[in-house]
Amino acid sequence: MVNIYLNGKKKDIEEGMNISDLLFVNRIRPEVVVVEVNEKIIERNKYKDTILIADDKVEFVYYMGGGERELGLVKHVLEFIGNKYTFD
Amino acid sequence: MELREDQLERYSRQMFLPNIGGEGQKKILNAKVLIIGAGGLGSPCALYLASAGVGGIGLVDSDVVELSNLQRQIVHSTEAVGKSKVESAKKTINGINPDVEVVLYNFRVTSQNILNVIKNYDIVVDGSDNFPTKYLVNDACVLANKPLSHGGMSKFDGQLTTILPRQSACYRCFFPEPPPPGLVPDSQEAGILGAVAGVIGTLQANEVLKFILGVGNLLAGKLLVFNSLDANFRQVKVPKDPNCPLCGDNPSITELIDY
Numbered sequence: 205m206v207n208i209y210l211n212g213k214k215k216d217i218e219e220g221m222n223i224s225d226l227l228f229v230n231r232i233r234p235e236v237v238v239v240e241v242n243e244k245i246i247e248r249n250k251y252k253d254t255i256l257i258a259d260d261k262v263e264f265v266y267y268m269g270g271g272e273r274e275l276g277l278v279k280h281v282l283e284f285i286g287n288k289y290t291f292d
Numbered sequence: 293m294e295l296r297e298d299q300l301e302r303y304s305r306q307m308f309l310p311n312i313g314g315e316g317q318k319k320i321l322n323a324k325v326l327i328i329g330a331g332g333l334g335s336p337c338a339l340y341l342a343s344a345g346v347g348g349i350g351l352v353d354s355d356v357v358e359l360s361n362l363q364r365q366i367v368h369s370t371e372a373v374g375k376s377k378v379e380s381a382k383k384t385i386n387g388i389n390p391d392v393e394v395v396l397y398n399f400r401v402t403s404q405n406i407l408n409v410i411k412n413y414d415i416v417v418d419g420s421d422n423f424p425t426k427y428l429v430n431d432a433c434v435l436a437n438k439p440l441s442h443g444g445m446s447k448f449d450g451q452l453t454t455i456l457p458r459q460s461a462c463y464r465c466f467f468p469e470p471p472p473p474g475l476v477p478d479s480q481e482a483g484i485l486g487a488v489a490g491v492i493g494t495l496q497a498n499e500v501l502k503f504i505l506g507v508g509n510l511l512a513g514k515l516l517v518f519n520s521l522d523a524n525f526r527q528v529k530v531p532k533d534p535n536c537p538l539c540g541d542n543p544s545i546t547e548l549i550d551y
């Protein structure tokens with residue numbers, strides 16, 4: 205096991221893991237994040253070659269919009285909370 | 293410009309601060325800030341800037357207030373439902389501080405109009421709700437050399453950075469292109485906690501005030517990431533990218549793009 209820091213939290217990972225592996229085990233699609241290792245942005249085509257070692261500080265930084273678009277939310281929320289009732 | 297008696301009283305608590313005083317307060321009163329989006333981020337930001345006495349606030353938004361906005365867009369009230377967001381926000385702002393000159397832009401920014409809108413302001417706040425606008429605002433501010441406070445949020449998380457064009461990293465230094473459509477959920481699927489919008493929008497106001505006053509350290513070259521569930525903040529360093537398509541050494545983007 206190797207101890208790294210993922211988004212500030214200590215995490216044990218298997219030895220020899222690269223960034224693609226780390227994204228895969230965390231079920232994160234590479235398209236939705238930017239990955240920084242030790243304060244350097246890693247280009248996507250280098251993910252497989254970037255093997256993580258002890259004490260690496262890895263940041264997954266997500267795209268964040270405004271959280272505002274909500275057409276449809278009102279229609280979905282009842283379904284979402286488990287109520288069959290719908291309205292328009 | 294001399295401060296009036298009521299202004300001395302209104303702003304006394306911040307004028308006591310060593311870095312503000314009368315000179316700092318005058319800087320705030322003379323400042324012009326453009327807020328793009330009178331929503332979750334723009335609401336708290338506008339309220340704190342108005343309270344602090346920012347002399348000119350421009351508001352850009354083409355939407356009307358909906359009931360489902362009120363959970364987080366605290367500049368609007370129940371009676372404003374169905375009315376234009378910029379009108380509603382102006383009413384609240386001037387209710388708090390009648391000295392603020394509020395200029396309304398009741399339309400969407402596009403590549404055609406944005407440069408004309410931002411040119412009158414000292415700094416721009418991005419509180420927009422979608423990636424096409426976020427990229428347009430970033431590109432326009434870099435091309436027009438206008439300082440920008442960028443904010444974003446999703447679910448229980450939020451992030452912000454301050455962009456000093458050509459001095460510190462821009463949004464594209466970090467995220468060179470918008471995410472593929474549909475992969476990054478908007479609140480239709482994701483939802484958002486109103487208090488998270490409050491945290492990020494308030495921090496954007498804080499950055500703007502520091503910029504106006506010239507005090508402290510701006511979040512330039514740093515992305516501040518907030519996670520409300522863990523109640524933790526992380527600063528992620530964002531170096532200026534020499535290969536940035538917008539502000540790098542050989543930029544491929546030299547004019548505005550509507551995505």
Ligand SMILES: [Zn+2]
Pocket residue numbers: 461462463464465466533536537538539540
């Ligand atoms: Zn850049």
